[in-house]
Amino acid sequence: MKNVLFITSEAVPFIKTGGLADVAGSLPKYFDKEKYDVRVILPKYMCMKQEYKDMLRYRTHFYLDIAWKTQYVGVLETEYEGVKFYFIDNEYYFSGQAPYGDTKWDIEKFAFFSKAALSAMPLLDFRPDIVHCHDWQTGLVPVYLKERFHEGEFFRDIKSIMTIHNLKFQGVWDIDTVKNISGLSEYFFTPDKLESYKDGNLLKGGLVYADKITTVSETYAQEIKTDFYGEGLNGLMCARSNDLWGIVNGIDYNVYNPATDRYIVKNYNQITFRKEKIKNKRALQAELGLEQNDKVFMIGIVSRLTDQKGFDLIQCVMDELCNDAVQIVVLGTGEARYENMFRHFAWKYGNKVSANIYYSEEMSHKIYSSCDAFLMPSLFEPCGLSQLMSLRYGTVPIVRETGGLKDTVEPYNEYESKGTGFSFANYNAHEMLSTIRYAERIYYDRKREWNKIVDRAMKADFSWKTSAKKYEELYDTL
Numbered sequence: 153m154k155n156v157l158f159i160t161s162e163a164v165p166f167i168k169t170g171g172l173a174d175v176a177g178s179l180p181k182y183f184d185k186e187k188y189d190v191r192v193i194l195p196k197y198m199c200m201k202q203e204y205k206d207m208l209r210y211r212t213h214f215y216l217d218i219a220w221k222t223q224y225v226g227v228l229e230t231e232y233e234g235v236k237f238y239f240i241d242n243e244y245y246f247s248g249q250a251p252y253g254d255t256k257w258d259i260e261k262f263a264f265f266s267k268a269a270l271s272a273m274p275l276l277d278f279r280p281d282i283v284h285c286h287d288w289q290t291g292l293v294p295v296y297l298k299e300r301f302h303e304g305e306f307f308r309d310i311k312s313i314m315t316i317h318n319l320k321f322q323g324v325w326d327i328d329t330v331k332n333i334s335g336l337s338e339y340f341f342t343p344d345k346l347e348s349y350k351d352g353n354l355l356k357g358g359l360v361y362a363d364k365i366t367t368v369s370e371t372y373a374q375e376i377k378t379d380f381y382g383e384g385l386n387g388l389m390c391a392r393s394n395d396l397w398g399i400v401n402g403i404d405y406n407v408y409n410p411a412t413d414r415y416i417v418k419n420y421n422q423i424t425f426r427k428e429k430i431k432n433k434r435a436l437q438a439e440l441g442l443e444q445n446d447k448v449f450m451i452g453i454v455s456r457l458t459d460q461k462g463f464d465l466i467q468c469v470m471d472e473l474c475n476d477a478v479q480i481v482v483l484g485t486g487e488a489r490y491e492n493m494f495r496h497f498a499w500k501y502g503n504k505v506s507a508n509i510y511y512s513e514e515m516s517h518k519i520y521s522s523c524d525a526f527l528m529p530s531l532f533e534p535c536g537l538s539q540l541m542s543l544r545y546g547t548v549p550i551v552r553e554t555g556g557l558k559d560t561v562e563p564y565n566e567y568e569s570k571g572t573g574f575s576f577a578n579y580n581a582h583e584m585l586s587t588i589r590y591a592e593r594i595y596y597d598r599k600r601e602w603n604k605i606v607d608r609a610m611k612a613d614f615s616w617k618t619s620a621k622k623y624e625e626l627y628d629t630l
Contacts, residue, residue, distance in 0.1 A: 154627055156183075157280035158192040159269050161262060161289035163237070166204045167197050167251055171401065171537050172317045175368070176286055178404045180235045182620035188627065191278060193269045195261075196228060196239035198247040207232070208239055212275050218264045219333045225268045227275065238276065240268045259325050259354065260333045262289040270296055274306045282627055284313045288323035291358030292334055295346070298361050299336060311630040314362035316355070318534050319376050319383045320460070323354030330354070349384060359388055363630060366397040366623075368535035369556030373398030381532055397626055400559050401535040402616035403544065408520075410545050415517035422610040425546045426603060429521065436522040440506040442479050449595050450479045451588070452523030452547060454516045454538055457486025457494070457509075462529030462552060467493050468581035474501045476592060481523060483508045483515050520545040524602075525591055529576075529584050533557050539573070540614045546606040549573035550591055552584070560614060564594070564605055572609040 162168055164177030180190040196208065208228040215222050226241030240246075245261045252258050270293060273280065285293045294312040301307045327341050330352025341347045346357040359365055367373045373396055375381035377389045389396060406412075410429075411421040417435040420428035430446055437444050455461045466473075467490070473480070474497065482494045482505075494507035508515060520526070526542035528551045535556035539549040543560070551557040553575045564571035576587040595602050 153186075154188050154282065155278060155280045156188060156190045156282045156284055156627060157273070157278070158190065158284050158286065159266070159290045159293055160192060160194050160286040161265070162251055163192055163194050165232070166194065166237070167200055169251060170317075171368075171535065172286055174403070174537060175315075175317070175401055179402070179616050179620060179623070181233050182402075182616040183624065184620075185234075188624065189278075191236040191238065191280075193238040193240065193272070195246045195251070195265050196226070196241040197251055198243065199249055199251070211238070212272075213241075214271065214275070216267060216271055218267060218335070219260055223264060223268075225272065227272045236278075238272065240265055240272065242268070255323075256325055256329065258289070259323055259330065262323070262354070263292055263333045266290055266292040266296060269293065270301050270307075279306060280310060282311045282313060282630055284315065285358055285362065286315050287317050288321055288355035288358070290314075291323055291354035291356070293358065294361035294363075295334075295336065295340065295357040299340070311363045312358075312361070313364045313366060313626070313630075314358040316359075316365065316367040316376070316534070319355075319367075319381070319385065322348075322356065322383065322385070324348065324351045327352045356385060356388065359385065359392065362395075364395050364397065364626060365389075365392055366399055366626065368398075369400045369559045370398035371558045372532075372534045372555040375532070375555060397622075398559075399619055399622040399626070400556055400614070401537060401540070402614050402619040403537055403540045405544070405615040408517075408541050408544050410521055413517055413521065415514045416521040417518075420521075420546075422546070422607060425606060425610065429546060432518065432522040433524075436481065436518050437479070439518075440481065440508075441502075442481075442506055443503040445479075448477055448479050449525065449592050450481065450523045451550075452519040452526045452542070453480070453482045453484070453528075454519055454526075455484045455486075455528070457484050457490035459487070460531050460533075461486075462531055462579075462584075463487075463490045463493070465529050465579070465581040465584050466527070469585040470497055472585060473588065474504055476589065477596070478592065479504050479506075481506045481508070481519055483511065483519055485509055485511055516541075520547055523547045524595060525550050525574075525588075527588070528552075528557060530554055530557060531579060536560070543572060543609040543612050543614065546610045548591065548602075548605055548609060550584075550588055551575050552579065553577045560612075562608075564591075566594070566601065569601070569604060570608075571605060572612055573605070
């Protein structure tokens with residue numbers, strides 16, 4: 153039996169700001185329970201919903217020193233869907249309206265969390281063979297394992313894995329501050345360790361000291377070795393390329409299932425979609441005040457509205473696109489200029505464009521189930537989950553070939569009748585537009601071909617089961 157402990161700053165259903173929570177919360181339950189005991193440890197945030205706080209049982213508490221202060225560490229636990237979750241409790245660090253805020257404060261908060269998680273392990277009757285750390289918030293865990301926790305029987309052979317969900321976020325601050333907060337000696341702040349361009353870098357520490365490194369798709373694992381995607385750490389990624397694995401994320405096929413989804417008007421599956429999917433489209437057109445038209449090509453976008461997601465490309469060609477026979481439904485929040493851009497086009501093309509500048513789980517399911525196509529022209533995309541959801545719902549993805557988008561969407565080939573979506577290679581607005589227009593053409597002129605694309609998309613399997621198998625292979629190499 154291999155024991156694995158996920159150390160993470162967020163996990164569904166308890167707290168979520170992004171895809172990291174989906175991985176940390178959903179993946180553990182898909183491991184082979186005979187061979188792997190996978191548990192999760194995360195902070196107990198004050199902003200968690202009360203129903204989840206009520207599930208937690210007190211386990212133990214102790215005190216530890218961090219940034220020249222002595223801090224209380226409470227340990228709570230619960231079981232959810234067969235997986236044991238532990239929570240580190242400290243109101244000084246984990247109060248507030250959201251899990252993250254000011255960078256310097258976050259660095260202290262997660263240095264505390266990393267130290268507390270390691271210190272709590274001997275008190276849990278659970279000795280992990282592997283600690284699996286996620287993103288910069290847990291970057292100090294592999295460092296501490298090699299620094300202060302390597303002595304004594306308990307910690308002796310524990311191996312560590314560092315997973316990069318998005319290399320853009322690294323936990324960077326000036327060296328003196330990071331040294332004071334972390335309690336690490338001068339020795340650790342050199343260019344081959346935590347020092348990065350004259351600053352202290354928590355993620356870099358984790359990447360230097362972890363036994364293995366993974367990221368969330370095979371293409372992204374290759375991309376981060378280059379200048380453009382490497383965010384200043386490409387040299388390190390090349391140096392460690394023998395220990396670098398790309399394992400594509402999955403989605404929870406029980407939650408995202410058009411056959412049972414309670415958020416949508418009409419359930420359907422891979423056999424009934426030709427007849428039933430359209431009923432969701434009609435309902436959404438009515439709800440959003442769009443022109444009632446079964447035949448019009450409806451494009452969905454569910455996303456954070458940021459540069460990373462390719463909205464500058466959409467901005468470039470939005471007027472041209474709105475002159476086509478299309479409807480566009482947007483859901484999400486983000487940078488003001490993109491929020492306002494979509495509001496503007498919804499005002500200008502009222503019966504064609506619907507701008508929903510908020511986030512709602514229910515509305516996202518409605519969009520996945522109603523639209524004909526799903527647009528995701530990202531500048532970079534470590535994995536991306538939206539395209540996996542749209543495949544699952546038979547909503548054909550139109551994506552840029554980068555990171556996980558390239559790994560999960562097979563471009564349509566009309567000569568061999570293959571593919572699950574449409575894609576373009578260069579980060580170029582008109583290349584994107586001509587790909588959208590190619591998709592429109594297939595949709596309007598070759599409906600049977602279109603339905604075959606939908607059929608193949610719904611057959612694709614990106615459930616967590618597939619990812620879990622890959623992670624099991626990785627664990628076995630340690």
